[in-house]
Amino acid sequence: SSELAKPVDIFDKTDYQKIYNQIATKLREEDEYDNYIGYGPVLVRIAWHASGTFRPHEKIPAGTYGGTMRFDKELDDPSNMGLRNAFNFLKPIYDENKDKISHGDLITLGGVCAIQEMQGPKIPWRSGRKDLPFDKTPENGRLPDASRDATYVRNYYHGLNFLDDKEIVALLGAHCLGKTHLKNSGYEGPWGAASNMFTNEFFKNLLNEKWELKTNEAGNKQWDSPKGYMMLPTDMALVQDNKFKKLVEQFANDEQYFFKVFSKSFSKLIENGIEFPENRKVWLFKTLDEQEE
Ligand code: DDH
Structure with a gap:
């Protein structure tokens, strides 16, 4: 203890x-x-x-x-x-x-x-x-490794005492903000259009954009969309796992609900x-x- x-x-x-x-x-x-x-x-x-x-x-x-x-x-x-x-x-x-x-x-x-x-x-x-x-x-x-899958993400957050999928998916919604920088992390690009507005755009983009797995200049795999947005493998894990995906849909449809769960988490x-x-x-x-x- x-x-x-x-x-x-x-x-x-x-x-x-x-x-x-x-x-x-x-x-x-x-x-x-x-x-x-x-x-x-x-x-x-x-x-x-x-x-x-x-x-x-x-x-x-x-x-x-x-x-x-x-x-x-x-x-x-x-x-x-x-x-x-x-x-x-x-x-x-x-x-x-x-x-x-x-x-x-x-x-x-x-x-x-x-x-x-x-x-x-x-x-x-x-x-x-x-x-x-x-x-x-x-x-x-x-800190977590962005190249991994849904099982890794769930286990990682269990290790931080987040045992509920709802909390995990909500926390990752913070990726509506900012961008990845090749020189920092070996990934490049923003997750969406409104990088300095806190919204549920991350969840909408996960569901609605056309994603293609690419190898970037640093040799890392990331998902890119025609609009110039990106997703990390750990972000895409949220729609590859059925339990996570249900929550992504809920948060994409109801921003107030996302805000409520995010705030608590x-x-x-x-x-x-x-x-x-x-x-x-x-x-x-x-x-x-x-x-x-
Ligand atoms: Fe994140 N994140 N994050 N993240 N994160 C990056 C940027 C930002 C992972 C990887 C990266 C959370 C969870 C995860 C923010 C908030 C949060 C970058 C790019 C990588 C890589 C950094 C760079 O190149 O400058 C991974 C993996 C996870 C995971 O848990 C599986 C969480 C929980 C949060 C949160 O705040 C609750 C924010 C904001 C940024 C944008 C930073 C910036 O400079 O712009």
């Missing part, structure tokens, strides 16, 4: 809404990143990769609590290529607020903020992660390994748009 990390003392919700606003404002200002996709997708990805090191059966579970993504050992994991851009984006906001926020809190709040500012669902968030020293940095190689992802006291309030932050109304 593991010693679940205990959250530390907290500041007010308003303190964190201020930090949320700093991230959201910087997202609006630095919109030229990655050919005008902006930093939203890469902020979501760093929050997920900080979470994906969690393993439920370890004595001290990794994941977001210790903020170990700040160490080169984790940032230089080959799976994390490109995430230094997200880390550097957040750095000045960390420096300005370091009395109030840990690296783990900031990296997860960055993901939550990016999803919400890109018109996605509200994601419940709680503070209290505490930076742990270098020796708590997990070893490299815990992403919140669980970024809190894996942390034991919050039962009475601990969950916070929902307002988007910049909502505050301007």
Whole structure:
């Protein structure tokens, strides 16, 4: 059994809404990143990769609590290529607020903020992660391999304590955001047309585009469509497995349902390994748009 990390003392919700606003404002200002996709997708990805090191059966579970993504050992994991851009984006906001926020809190709040500012669902968030020293940095190689099939995907997420297919398929819907970059991952192209809007487009494209398996310049197999979209083998696995495919259809037909399941699952992802006291309030932050109304 593991010693679940205990959250530390907290500041007010308003303190964190201020930090949320700093991230959201910087997202609006630095919109030229990655050919005008902006930093939203890469902020979501760093929050997920900080979470994906969690393993439920370890004595001290990794994941977001210790903020170990700040160490080169984790940032230089080959799976994390490109995430230094997200880390550097957040750095000045960390420096300005370091009395109030840990690296783990900031990296997860960055993901939550990016999803919400890109018109996605509200994601419940709680503070209290505490930076742990270098020796708590997990070893490299815990993030998933994109070349694999449905059985691998299901087992991988079981290993992160996601036992329900619905959660797994919903989490992968985040691939509506951003793109793959040959120099980072050995894959190339976006999953759809609206790379900085959080939608259920990923599921619609999986079902409706004409996909062809190609070998890319890096020698990796990916699925390409005439519109210039792509799918990883692990994405296509979601329509190759009948149980996964039913959920893809549900999410493609009902965006609100996708939002609901995604919100719960992403919140669980970024809190894996942390034991919050039962009475601990969950916070929902307002988007910049909502505050301007
Ligand atoms: Fe992912 N992802 N991801 N992903 N991901 C990539 C990009 C992005 C896998 C592989 C890749 C999730 C799950 C998986 C995002 C969010 C999430 C890239 C390309 C690869 C490869 C990176 C690059 O070249 O720059 C695999 C495999 C899985 C899997 O679980 C089987 C999940 C769960 C999420 C999430 O956020 C909940 C986002 C966002 C991006 C786009 C990043 C960018 O810079 O753009």
